[in-house]
Amino acid sequence: MFKSIIDQDSYISLLENRHAEELFELIDNSRDSIGEWLDFPNHTHEINDTRKFIERTLNSFAANNGYWVGIWHKGKLAGSIGYLYFDWQSKKTEIGYWLSKDFGGLGLVTKACSLFMKYAFEELKLNKVEICMATSNIRSRAVPERLGFKEEGTVRCFEFLNGKYLDRVTYGMIGEEWSGNFKDQKIKGELYGIYFENELTGIIGLIHHALETELKHIAVHPNHRNKGLGSKLIEEIQKLTTPAHIIAETDREAVNFYKKNGFIITSLGEKYPGVERFKCIYNFMKA
Structure with a gap:
């Protein structure tokens, strides 16, 4: 899955070394909004940091152990979505995502997640996909809820971020639920x-x-x-x-x-x- 079309204006594609500067600028311009829920902006200080991240995700892609891709809208990098890992024994994965504050309200994350789910279930033949986030991150929670995931549980005080503890909620979908809800869905x-x-x-x-x-x-x-x-x-x-x-x-x-x-x-x-x-x-x- 090197490039997949989201809609007429948007697509997802593997991040490459040539995207390092654009990726850094995107993170830097949305540092506060992304950093409210995710820790990686605190460790992204220069273009070399995003270059190293891209190298790591390309290595993971080559090793068949998960990867991140860019979300593009009208030719501009808008955010990123990724498989955090592949557990081939248990046939499951977890999807993570983030979006710049300038590209909200376009349904990009929801559509990109749908593509990732389709690829996970129909091409990789996985049995389960999970999505996790802070319980208080309402916008992020709306994505799995909109796509038909089931809320499976909450881990209290999962991480300490920005001076406070955040609980973490897990949403899950298994293959038979995907087949019933989406694969054969009629317009x-x-x-x-x-x-x-x-x-x-x-x-x-x-x-x-x-x-x-x-x-x-x-x-x-x-x-x-x-x-x-x-x-x-x-x-x-x-x-x-x-x-x-x-x-x-x-x-x-x-x-x-x-x-x-x-x-x-x-x-x-x-x-x-x-x-x-x-x-x-x-x-x-x-x-």
């Missing part, structure tokens, strides 16, 4: 309507994927526009949807509607001749 489409004075006045169409819900269509009858019905549809869908985020694609005319309802807007450029399109993302939790 599900739904259509909802909204009524005003007993009249159907708006509809919204969705496609549910494992990690996200795609908003394919939303429309309000011309006689009932500017009454907040479109926003009400979005509000109700947010209550019904459990994946990491809702995504939609639209034109310039509808951008302000999505922006008003809390979506993050990204231009896709001139996707069709003379027509600029926009990607809209609503995130339930930043991770």
Whole structure:
């Protein structure tokens, strides 16, 4: 697994020596946010430190004993995810991850974890994947919970970091749970309507994927526009949807509607001749 696509803007790939400077700058710029939960920024003082880390993870990769990869978004290094080890006798591993403060809210960690789970269960034929973090790290805990892991237990006072003891919670998933929840999962489409004075006045169409819900269509009858019905549809869908985020694609005319309802807007450029399109993302939790 040298490079895997996360989405149209993002991918994961092995870290190489040429990434040492970019990796150091990323850690240095997010030292406080990463260091709140992880100890390695305290031991990362110069580019040579990240160079040594990359060398160690490449050696681990060669020895088939776990490795770390970079998470890239729009050509920029955004964070890292890794297999901490491979226990080939017990057929299990643990996934770790971290993300720069500048790339939160895009679902990158959740999607990267899903790729790592798929590779662990379907290619490496492992039986169990674990993810562990401080019990108070709510954003990090949201990732395994979102992916269907089961909370297995808590170790009290697991580590001493930033002048205080942190408890550690473990989440786990075994192979048969992955097969049942994800491997054979079918894409599900739904259509909802909204009524005003007993009249159907708006509809919204969705496609549910494992990690996200795609908003394919939303429309309000011309006689009932500017009454907040479109926003009400979005509000109700947010209550019904459990994946990491809702995504939609639209034109310039509808951008302000999505922006008003809390979506993050990204231009896709001139996707069709003379027509600029926009990607809209609503995130339930930043991770």
